[in-house]
Amino acid sequence: MQYYSLQNHQHRASFREAVIQGLAPDKGLYFPSEIPKLDKDFIERLDEYDPQYIARKVIQPFVGADIPVQYLTQIIRETLTFPFPLREVEENVYALELFHGPTLAFKDVGAKFMAGCLGYFRRSAEQPVTVLVATSGDTGGAVAHGFYDVPGVEVVILYPSGKVSELQEKQLTTLGRNIRALEIKGTFDDCQRMVKTAFLDSELQARRPLTSANSINVARWLPQMFYYFMAYRKIKQWKRETVISVPSGNFGNICSGMMAAAMGLPIQHFVAATNVNDTVPRFLVNGKYEPHQAVATLSNAMDVADPSNFVRILQLFSQNERALKATLSAYRFTDEETVAVMKKVYKESQYLMDPHGAVGYLGLKRYMDQHPGVTGIFLETAHPVKFANVMPKGLEEAIAVPERVQQMNGHGKESVLMNADYAAMKEWLMR
Ligand SMILES: *Cc1c(COP(=O)(O)O)cnc(C)c1O
Numbered sequence: 001m002q003y004y005s006l007q008n009h010q011h012r013a014s015f016r017e018a019v020i021q022g023l024a025p026d027k028g029l030y031f032p033s034e035i036p037k038l039d040k041d042f043i044e045r046l047d048e049y050d051p052q053y054i055a056r057k058v059i060q061p062f063v064g065a066d067i068p069v070q071y072l073t074q075i076i077r078e079t080l081t082f083p084f085p086l087r088e089v090e091e092n093v094y095a096l097e098l099f100h101g102p103t104l105a106f107k108d109v110g111a112k113f114m115a116g117c118l119g120y121f122r123r124s125a126e127q128p129v130t131v132l133v134a135t136s137g138d139t140g141g142a143v144a145h146g147f148y149d150v151p152g153v154e155v156v157i158l159y160p161s162g163k164v165s166e167l168q169e170k171q172l173t174t175l176g177r178n179i180r181a182l183e184i185k186g187t188f189d190d191c192q193r194m195v196k197t198a199f200l201d202s203e204l205q206a207r208r209p210l211t212s213a214n215s216i217n218v219a220r221w222l223p224q225m226f227y228y229f230m231a232y233r234k235i236k237q238w239k240r241e242t243v244i245s246v247p248s249g250n251f252g253n254i255c256s257g258m259m260a261a262a263m264g265l266p267i268q269h270f271v272a273a274t275n276v277n278d279t280v281p282r283f284l285v286n287g288k289y290e291p292h293q294a295v296a297t298l299s300n301a302m303d304v305a306d307p308s309n310f311v312r313i314l315q316l317f318s319q320n321e322r323a324l325k326a327t328l329s330a331y332r333f334t335d336e337e338t339v340a341v342m343k344k345v346y347k348e349s350q351y352l353m354d355p356h357g358a359v360g361y362l363g364l365k366r367y368m369d370q371h372p373g374v375t376g377i378f379l380e381t382a383h384p385v386k387f388a389n390v391m392p393k394g395l396e397e398a399i400a401v402p403e404r405v406q407q408m409n410g411h412g413k414e415s416v417l418m419n420a421d422y423a424a425m426k427e428w429l430m431r
Contacts (some may be wrong), residue, residue, distance in 0.1 A: 002014065002033040004032075005031075006312070015066040034169070034355070037263060047233050049056075049331060054226070082108075083100055084230045092240075095378060097380045107220075110225060113219060132156050132195050132212065133158070133195065133212060135155075135222040136303075136354050137159075137164050144171060145171070147178070148177060155178055158195060165389055172415070172416045173414055191420075203232070208277070216251055224256035228267065229272050231244075232265055234307065243271060244379070245367065247381055250308050250309050251309040252308075258313060271328075273331055274333070275297040275335070277303055278332035292305055298338055299338065301357040342347075343395065348376070383402065
């Protein structure tokens, strides 16, 4: 499979090059040169196959010969180590739980798969590569766990001191080995700026080659298709129209679902549910793409004003807005609506949602109000315990704390406290 840059369709790269580079040299996102179509028979019989086989069938065409099948199978085995249960919340409304992985959020899937690919491509490199990443919370933990102990790869994570939750900080700072955390006395934007400066610093790169584990990397984006197939595998006998609502920030997750549909998975409609950072819902109304300044909300992993993956969605529909609108609806919700629905659903159905899942639920219900008779699924992207500090009163006590979170309480934090100063970080990385 070849990938082209969305900035310049003439620029081509292999899967291997696209994974190692992340972004094309012209800063465009990579997009596959063709969308493979899956056999009808394969889709019809999804429930007869095991998840690892399905994942391999789905991803293999995108990887091509760059990773031998045997090794790809092993990467998939190491990625799919946890289930994706589909829970009935109300009649015809289901939660697809994506939070049963090591850091309790869906990003575990993409991070682990990408780590496997990069580890393979770097297996005989003389010098280790450093994955440098800034995090506002969830990404850092998923990357740390995904790349833990991968030979030839070192990970350095920058996070803003005092601005991530206690559990998120534990996930970044307690692993050790090849994972190091820099606790920056500043904001997420400071961390992001320091990382960007480092990528442009040729002196540093010569001493210590850097790469990113950003969500735009094709090896993080594409494996997110897996769980859409797993969900369909469970519901296919219902023979009803299926709608999936995805709480969206950077729009990578929903874009992978739409990619799965483009490959032949029978999902009739998608809903992008956002918080008040609503660039895409506004775009679908007036055709104008006008990002505002990002606003902080309870669903903080979706506080994105200019979602980087939206260009990929437009490309999937060949820039045809009309075709896009026939398949995608987008709605925005406030924190007040989010909290109210978390309480309501817990009271009526005893199902506890995290703020991101709650936004997804709201989006699904809005669509279903206008389109009765469909089966609706919303993605529950994070475990509620990750957001215990923002849970409304009365719900916090309802959180069932998973065993591995309790275990983590025994580990000590290890991080390097640093000013938001590029020179200080460079000196630390060069040492
Ligand atoms: C990252 C994240 C999202 C948003 O996913 P995108 O692919 O960026 O749209 C939603 N929920 C949670 C919990 C996340 O960590």
